[in-house]
Amino acid sequence: MEERYKISDPRVLKVVAHPLRVRLLGLLRGDGPATASELGRKVGESSGSTSYHLRELFKYGFIEEDADQRDGRERRWRARHRYTSWDAAELSASVEGREALRIMHLRQAEMVGRVMEEYDQADWPEEWADVSGMSDHLLTLPPAALREFNDRAEELLRDLAARHAGDPAARKVHVWLGALPRAAKEASPEEES
Structure with a gap:
């Protein structure tokens, strides 16, 4: 897996900023390769919906087929990069870039909120509860x-x-x-x- 995918085109940032796509990419990075059906179950979407969004992520180079782990009829997908980055100063030079940055920042905040909602300190030993939070x-x-x-x-x-x-x-x-x-x-x- 490559370290970083650096985006310079605001249209590409908007592609990955889609709410479902950003979640799918995050799951592939965090949990490893998966099929559209497996991802659909995790995010509560149909495999048809996840397949469409996975193809969009593939089209723009965020993911690739995991040929080593083909799952019968269904493709397994994996993330190509550990991180996605962009030059905010470069992107903010255009209206389209500023809009793409705004959308991505909102998606990032949504993800933080989702993770915080799912976290329950009672599920973790004291040493984890003591160092967790914001x-x-x-x-x-x-x-x-x-x-x-x-x-x-x-x-x-x-x-x-x-x-x-x-x-x-x-x-x-x-x-x-x-x-x-x-x-x-x-x-x-x-x-x-």
Whole structure:
């Protein structure tokens, strides 16, 4: 599996930003190869619907057929990349790009909400419950500091994943990084000066 699929065309970002497609791609990345029927059962859709959306993901290079694990009559699909990325500055240069970014950000927020709704601390031992959750920070930073934060966080996550590969206590975990400037209408007078 390749590391990253970098999108520069807003039309391609819109393709993957479709609510069902983003879920299907996430399942293929997180759970491995699957058929349209298997994915349909997981997301509560018909295999016809999932087949259509899988073909769209294939058409734009997000997934590929897993020929090693053919399942009789039905194709097994696998993700081609671990991550999808894009240059927000480049995409935001056009109206279509800004719209694609807005849609993708909303899909990402929906996914965070879905995962948080499904999480029940009672299902996990104390050591997991103690480190799970989200935090919210409101800081005053320039864009360069946010870039540094994102770069260092990505580096730390890669390092931690490599160091703990094979650890029997390790589980797949969702880790989100997000930062947006606070809208001026929400800022207090002290922040605006």
